[in-house]
Amino acid sequence: MKKRALVICPGRGTYNAAELGYLRAHHAAHGDIIATVDAVRAGKGQVTVSQLDSADKYTPSVHMTGDNASALIYACAMADFAAIDRAQYDIVAITGNSMGWYLALACAGIVDLAGGARLVNNMGGIMHQHGTGGQIVWSIVDDDWKISQDKMFFVSNLLKEVQTASHINVHISIRLGGMIVFAADDAGLKWLMERLPKDDRFPLRLMHHAAFHSPLLNHIVPMARAENPMTDFGAGEIPAIDGQGRIWSPRAFSHEAIYDYTLGAQLTDSYDFTRAVQVAAAEFAPDTIIVLGPGTTLGAPTVQALIASGWRGLSSKADFQARQQDEPILISMGMAEQRAWAQS
Known part of the structure; x- marks a missing residue:
């Protein structure tokens, strides 16, 4: 069969x-x-x-x-x-x-x-x-691939903060299983790299990628x-x-x-x-x-x-x-x- x-x-x-x-x-x-x-x-x-x-x-x-x-x-x-x-x-x-x-x-x-x-x-x-712009990937799961509620809360607060910051453009580009892919303009990319908690792999800037799946591509x-x-x-x-x-x-x-x-x-x-x-x-x-x-x-x-x-x-x-x-x-x-x- x-x-x-x-x-x-x-x-x-x-x-x-x-x-x-x-x-x-x-x-x-x-x-x-x-x-x-x-x-x-x-x-x-x-x-x-x-x-x-x-x-x-x-x-x-x-x-x-x-x-x-x-x-x-x-x-x-x-x-x-x-x-x-x-x-x-x-x-x-x-x-x-x-x-x-x-x-x-x-x-x-x-x-x-x-x-x-x-x-x-x-x-x-x-x-x-x-x-234009680019993408940054950040993990939202723990070592056993379960979604971390603390990380999801951090992302939620991050996006609220973005709404009050007129000098940057940051959006969720892709919800990718255990990762969030952010799309941003150049100022937003710099801001994200400073704000996102770091480990040995993330946040990861994707080279040769534009701000896919965001209003930056209107x-x-x-x-x-x-x-x-x-x-x-x-x-x-x-x-x-x-x-x-x-x-x-x-x-x-x-x-x-x-x-x-x-x-x-x-x-x-x-x-x-x-x-x-x-x-x-x-x-x-x-x-x-x-x-x-x-x-x-x-x-x-x-x-x-x-x-x-x-x-x-x-x-x-x-x-x-x-x-x-x-x-x-x-x-x-x-x-x-x-x-x-x-x-x-």
Whole structure:
């Protein structure tokens, strides 16, 4: 009997030095997908994802910028999606984190492969050229991946303080499982780094990232709509859950509505990845959650979101690790030892 699978698509920041050569190593059989993305890039005079992936070394100033990273991640994730063994898994729903919403649209069939490549590539270029501000990540969980009420109280007070400070712009960009991602202008970024309690990892400033999912990107909306036509959006084949936890069921929404969200609120409002995962898990009852590569950073936030909602009685990091040994709850295709579980 097939297992029901929820697929989760990665966002920016997931193709790093360890992922160099990902397409070459894992997807020789999916040359058609890579060729489609390459053609979109070549048509705009850009270096292809094949060339980026086969570089001799990883160069942050090249591989991490939005105009290149976005298309690379798209190609890797779509090839991973195509590699999932449909004889083992019935894919019942798709969601993603941040830029991962564009990937989810393609996986769900709301845009086709080439349309998704154009959308991702266009948005990566616009953000690279016109994005403002930046992002900072801060953890809100304890060592066992349970939400710390003290940290949540601190965030609440921080946001109240921001409302009275006219010289800074700070917003919640993404609710990412056990982390809060803040979006801010330059003054706000400096203020956050001074105000947020520090440990050996957080607060973490994300390099080459603009103030995604905040009003600081209001100016991007008309540019995005000018570059991406509504005609690229279709009816879909698999339910997709967006960054507000809303379900877009196949043939049950208008092109105008999903276009308005994707190139509107998705850019300027907070992205609640936590809620998206919780809704998808509750409504579609997956047996397994498959996180597409590249990268391995989205597994922990996914599990943290499930712990917060008590999905199937999941209560802690230790509980997850014990269950994972018995029968995998989560498969991260960015991990060599796990991707084989998802493929034939």
